[in-house]
Amino acid sequence: MQFVKAIFLLSCLLIVRDNHVKAGVDLFVVLDCGEIIIEGAGYVAERGRALIEELAKCIEFDLHSKENLNFLGLVRIFNQFLRKVSTNPFCIQKTMKRVGNYIRPYVNQYKEEKCMFGKNSTTKSHKPNKTNGDEN
Secondary structure, eight states, X not given: OHHHHHHHHHHHHHHHTTHHHHTTOOHHHHHHHXXXXXXXXXXXXXXXXXXXXXXXXXXXXXXXXXXXXXXXXXXXXXXXXXXXXXXXXXXXXXXXXXXXXXXXXXXXXXXXXXXXXXXXXXXXXXXXXXXXXXXX
16 A cells, blocks of 8 residues: 555656746745654654653652543543643743754754745755756
8 A cells, every 4th residue: 555655646746747846836845844844843752751751840740640541530630730830830941941952953954944935935946957858
């Protein structure tokens, strides 16, 4: 099934080819920028458990409760956790600074690649090599 999906994707890209640039959207820029976002989100997600444990330690919340962990029990623990977090701005700020430090390199890379889409942004262009009479 993965092979069929790959063939379908490559076929779509072949059809789109240069038309995406003529339409004002450079598909390769979008893909490059999307890759930066995915890498940054993955980096933060990998460290998510440690962030939550550090936040729990900061607000003195026991994450390893012996309460019944059915769905309702999980919702109760989550509710208690959020209540305690929301009353402690110092811990929230500390955690947000850490997340900011995690994503800063990706934000800088996003800016360097000129991924800011909008009126005032200039996007880089990936021009395909036109060789062997491949001009349309």
